[in-house]
Amino acid sequence: MSAPPALPWSSAPFGAALRAALEARGMSFRDLExxxxxxxxxxxxxxxxxxGVPGDDLMAxxxxxxxxxxxxxxxWRERRLVEALREVPALELELSRRVAEGRLADWRPPD
Incomplete structure (x- = not known):
């Protein structure tokens, strides 16, 4: 049996993303259960x-x-971003400042 086609990452909140993935897979909640x-x-x-949003183990x-x-x-991705930002405090500070000042949209990573 072949693997199902890949689905693009969702930008929707968990519940909507779960429902959309079920629909894309042609699955019901009972199937997923x-x-x-x-x-x-x-x-x-x-x-x-x-x-609410499930924890990492259940989400996986x-x-x-x-x-x-x-x-x-x-x-899931947001949680990984928070973990990554804890590893780079200077980046967290820079992004937090830009958010506070309403300037996040113009941020670009250094080359």
Whole structure:
């Protein structure tokens, strides 16, 4: 059996991204439940926002069940960005200043 086609990274919030990935895969919440062993009620809760965005372990299980990498989800990537910024305090300060001043859109990385 071949792997499903790749899905582009989502910029939507987790619930909307989960629903879109399910639709793109032609899957139901029950299908995903059987692949992840996450109860369908919990999946619905995460998709609707009632349960909030899942943690990394659960998000990775859901992603695997969908046949995508966890980086498909914006919140996964955001968490990695925060971790990376902690490693480069000067960059965090620069970006934070620009956000505070409303100048983030004009930031470009150095060559």
């Amino acid at each position: 059987s692949r992840t062993l996450v109860p369908v009620g919990n999946l619905h809760g995460h998709a609707s926002g009632v349960r 299980r859901i992603a695997e069940g969908l046949g995508v990498g966890p980086d498909h989800f914006r919140e």
